[in-house]
Amino acid sequence: MAEFDYIRWLRTQVRSTDRVEVGIGDDCAVVRIPEERVLITTDMLMDGVHFRLSEAGPRRVGRKALAVNLSDIAAMAGRPVAAVVSLALPRPGAGKLAEELLRGMQPLADEFATAIVGGDTNAWPGPLVISITVIGEPGPAGPVLRSGARPGDWLLVTGPLGGSRGGKEFDFTPRIQEARTLRLLCDIHAMIDLSDGLAGDLGHLCTESGVGAVLSAERIPIAAAATGDRLQRALTDGEDFELALAVSPEDGRMLIEQQPVPDVTLVHVGEFVAERGMWIEEGAKRRPLEARGYVHAFE
Amino acid sequence: MAEFDYIRWLRTQVRSTDRVEVGIGDDCAVVRIPEERVLITTDMLMDGVHFRLSEAGPRRVGRKALAVNLSDIAAMAGRPVAAVVSLALPRPGAGKLAEELLRGMQPLADEFATAIVGGDTNAWPGPLVISITVIGEPGPAGPVLRSGARPGDWLLVTGPLGGSRGGKEFDFTPRIQEARTLRLLCDIHAMIDLSDGLAGDLGHLCTESGVGAVLSAERIPIAAAATGDRLQRALTDGEDFELALAVSPEDGRMLIEQQPVPDVTLVHVGEFVAERGMWIEEGAKRRPLEARGYVHAFE
Numbered sequence: 001m002a003e004f005d006y007i008r009w010l011r012t013q014v015r016s017t018d019r020v021e022v023g024i025g026d027d028c029a030v031v032r033i034p035e036e037r038v039l040i041t042t043d044m045l046m047d048g049v050h051f052r053l054s055e056a057g058p059r060r061v062g063r064k065a066l067a068v069n070l071s072d073i074a075a076m077a078g079r080p081v082a083a084v085v086s087l088a089l090p091r092p093g094a095g096k097l098a099e100e101l102l103r104g105m106q107p108l109a110d111e112f113a114t115a116i117v118g119g120d121t122n123a124w125p126g127p128l129v130i131s132i133t134v135i136g137e138p139g140p141a142g143p144v145l146r147s148g149a150r151p152g153d154w155l156l157v158t159g160p161l162g163g164s165r166g167g168k169e170f171d172f173t174p175r176i177q178e179a180r181t182l183r184l185l186c187d188i189h190a191m192i193d194l195s196d197g198l199a200g201d202l203g204h205l206c207t208e209s210g211v212g213a214v215l216s217a218e219r220i221p222i223a224a225a226a227t228g229d230r231l232q233r234a235l236t237d238g239e240d241f242e243l244a245l246a247v248s249p250e251d252g253r254m255l256i257e258q259q260p261v262p263d264v265t266l267v268h269v270g271e272f273v274a275e276r277g278m279w280i281e282e283g284a285k286r287r288p289l290e291a292r293g294y295v296h297a298f299e
Numbered sequence: 300m301a302e303f304d305y306i307r308w309l310r311t312q313v314r315s316t317d318r319v320e321v322g323i324g325d326d327c328a329v330v331r332i333p334e335e336r337v338l339i340t341t342d343m344l345m346d347g348v349h350f351r352l353s354e355a356g357p358r359r360v361g362r363k364a365l366a367v368n369l370s371d372i373a374a375m376a377g378r379p380v381a382a383v384v385s386l387a388l389p390r391p392g393a394g395k396l397a398e399e400l401l402r403g404m405q406p407l408a409d410e411f412a413t414a415i416v417g418g419d420t421n422a423w424p425g426p427l428v429i430s431i432t433v434i435g436e437p438g439p440a441g442p443v444l445r446s447g448a449r450p451g452d453w454l455l456v457t458g459p460l461g462g463s464r465g466g467k468e469f470d471f472t473p474r475i476q477e478a479r480t481l482r483l484l485c486d487i488h489a490m491i492d493l494s495d496g497l498a499g500d501l502g503h504l505c506t507e508s509g510v511g512a513v514l515s516a517e518r519i520p521i522a523a524a525a526t527g528d529r530l531q532r533a534l535t536d537g538e539d540f541e542l543a544l545a546v547s548p549e550d551g552r553m554l555i556e557q558q559p560v561p562d563v564t565l566v567h568v569g570e571f572v573a574e575r576g577m578w579i580e581e582g583a584k585r586r587p588l589e590a591r592g593y594v595h596a597f598e
Contacts, residue, residue, distance in 0.1 A: 021336065025507065026445050027374035027492060028340040030437065037320065038337055041327040044385035044419045044430060075326035086343035086430045120343045120430075131343060131385045131419075131430035138329065146325050193326060208324065 006095055006121055013102060014116040015109070019081050022117075029117035031082045031135065039136040039143065041072035047090075047127035051170075058097055060170040061130070062104030068195065069134040070112055070174035071241045075193040076143040077183040080112050080136040080176065085119035088129035101130065112176055139183050144245075149190040149209035151274040154252030156266050159242040161198055162226030162234035169239035178261045179243060185260055186251035197238040198269075202278060203291025205244065215270040215289060217282040235280075236292060246272055305394055305420055312401060313415040314408070318380050321416075328416035330381045334436040340371035341433075346389075346426035350469075357396055359469040360429070361403030367494065368433040369411055369473035370540045374492040375442040376482040379411050379435040379475065384418035387428035400429065411475055438482050443544075448489040448508035450573040453551030455565050458541040460497055461525030461533035468538035477560045478542060484559055485550035496537040497568075501577060502590025504543065514569040514588060516581040534579075535591060545571055 011024050022030035045065050047053045053061055066083060073080045085105070089097050098121055109116055114134065149155075158175055175193070182188060190209055192201045198220070206213050217231055223240075226233040247255065255266050278289040310323050321329035344364050346352045352360055365382060372379045384404070388396050397420055408415055413433065448454075457474055474492070481487060489508055491500045497519070505512050516530055522539075525532040546554065554565050577588040 022442065022444060027371040027490075028338040028377065028435070028442070030375075030442050031337045031339060032335060033332065033337050034335050036331060036333050036335060038330045038332050038434060039327040040330060040381065040383055040417065040432075040434060042383040042385050042417060042419055042430075042432060044387060044421055044428075046387050046421060046423050046425070046428075048425075049421060049423050072326040076329075078327065082339065084339055084341040084432055086341050088343060088345050088428055117339065118341060120341055122343055122345060122348060124345050124348050126345070126347075126425050126428075129343075129345075129387055129425075129428050129430075131341075131428075133339075133341060133383055133432035135337060135339060135434060136327070143321065143327070143329050145321060191326075 003121060006098055010102065013106065017113055017115045020115045020117055023115065024118050029082065031117060033081060033137050035137040037138055039073055039076055039078045039138060040133065041069055042131065042133040043068045044129065044131040046129050053128050056170060058100035059104030062101035063108050064170050065130040065132050066105045066108050067172060067174050069132050070176060071193040073134055073136045074175040074179045075191050075243060076138060077179040077188065077191065078136045078138050078143060079180065080114040080134050082115045082117045083109065083132055083134045085116055086131040087121050088126060089123045090128055091123050091125060094123035112174065139180055141183055144183060144188045144191045146190055146192050146205050146208040149205055149211050149246035149272045151211055151272055152249060153189055153246040153272040154249055154268055155213060155244060155246060155270040155272060156252060156255065157221065157242050157244050157269050158264050158266060160221040160223035161194065161240045161242065162230065162237045163223045164225065164237060164239040167225055172241040174241065175243045178264050181261050186247055186255065188245050188247055190246040192244050194240040194242050194244055195238060197236040198244065199235040199289055200238065200291055201244060206278060212273045212275045212277045213270055214273055215280040217280050219267060219269045221267045302420060305397055309401065312405065316412055316414045319414045319416055322414065323417050328381065330416060330434065332380060332436050336437055338372055338375055338377045338435040338437060338442065339432065340368055341430065342367045343428065343430040345428050352427050355469060357399035358403030361400035362407050363469050364429040364431050365404045365407050366471060366473050368431050369475060370492040372433055372435045373474040373478045374490050374542060375437060376478040376487065376490065377435045377437050377442060379413040379433050381414045381416045382408065382431055382433045384415055385430040386420050387425060388422045389427055390422050390424060393422035411473065438479055440482055443482060443487045443490045445489055445491050445504050445507040448504055448510050448545035448571045450510055450571055451548060452488055452545040452571040453548055453567055454512060454543060454545060454569040454571060455551060455554065456520065456541050456543050456568050457563050457565060459520040459522035460493065460539045460541065461529065461536045462522045463536060463538040466524055471540040473540065474542045477563050480560050485546055485554065487544050487546055489545040491543050493539040493541050493543055494537060496535040497543065498534040498588055499537065499590055500543060505577060511572045511574045511576045512569055513572055514579040516579050518566060518568045520566045
């Protein structure tokens, strides 16, 4: 199969939405976003770095490559609208691999009304690289940033953390609906999706907001899949793709009491404080928490 | 240098525009596009496939990776607004390479008021991969598609073709301004940018429009850099990044006579016809033209 045969096939496979004026097959796609503000996010996943194609298989990899982008849209309490998918496909078998990746992606795209409107499909002798960009729109109350957490705010998370490797990292549900529901119910001061681990991503939230945070070790929900030093794994494993959010104590109490999001248990895991830094309390003891999560070394 | 150091550095380097509400450093960027319709295009460039990093150097490669996307926006007569840049960087030296790529990109981004608002920066043992997505907005008259060419229309190109390898493929000017000027002056029925070569891209234009085309060999402007079988090279070399457009004969005559675009000579190279297929006329002889340009083989 050659590039243009694949593109022809692709045009028969992807589903459009009422937002798409021009989809795959022109120089650009044209998408309607009446909100006048566009969210844009991108993630690049490489075989051997972010996944092992031979272990996970192409469908799970394809799904994940889209899901991590949808999770970033969720972290702004936004709604995804369209995606473009670029592939560097290893030869031989590039055409078949492209098909399988798309088959993994399409059900998730459908579930969240995200139209695949374009991309760039290439073959080469190197490993698989997938780069997806998703555009979306903020909710009616505007995007939720990382920078709005205030001292005294409660820190909530949307689910258990740790042990995602090989499992939840592939089949997680991006918290699009959950974030939008929460945003309708209260003023979310700041939010982030947990890709690098709670310790790492909370560090980003604190840095951007100019505040610190104190976690309560006993309260952190730990996934059943996290074994060994379970607390440490919940803090640093990463790839949970749950949301961490800062809300006022009043809203926090209301959310914890009402648990308004179906199938999700909101947990109060700490507070934001004026002093910069991060700490974790276990019983009466408070120790500094390092903002370590997964970090690419460039040298 | 680690990923987050690079992101900190990047935030000090990129220039914002009045369209950017949230730039690098949150889960998504937020960009204002008041037109309510968003153009989106993406290209992935791989070392050894689309360029040779060791020969071209990182600055020219960085510039090209952005320029090919801007050329797609030009082909819709649109205006670029923002870009996200994802990198798979070979180790060692990944941090320095990322810097140089950005230094190659930034002047072009500035020239076309395109804010770099995000991306994903990774290091790995593989070759350099750059994936850029650009969003933009259509001009006031809407986007120009590939699908509107009509029998009888003239086919114009914006400049000489062929021999771009190693030269113009890196330093071409995306025809953003030219396309917008032309769109203000007349109704462009269809347009495409010439990345795969005139023969290949004219094939796309004909297929999408459901028409055929006849080229006039004597009229095709051939770049000085195209040597050997010069006509063949003008037809199939690719990477010219000029525009090919379909206009009514009346508009075609007006444009050729007035030459309204500074520094660009519009050339009338053929006509669209009702019969599907492509032909080229040399003197009194007409022969079929194969729609061959650069095509990735997937097997």
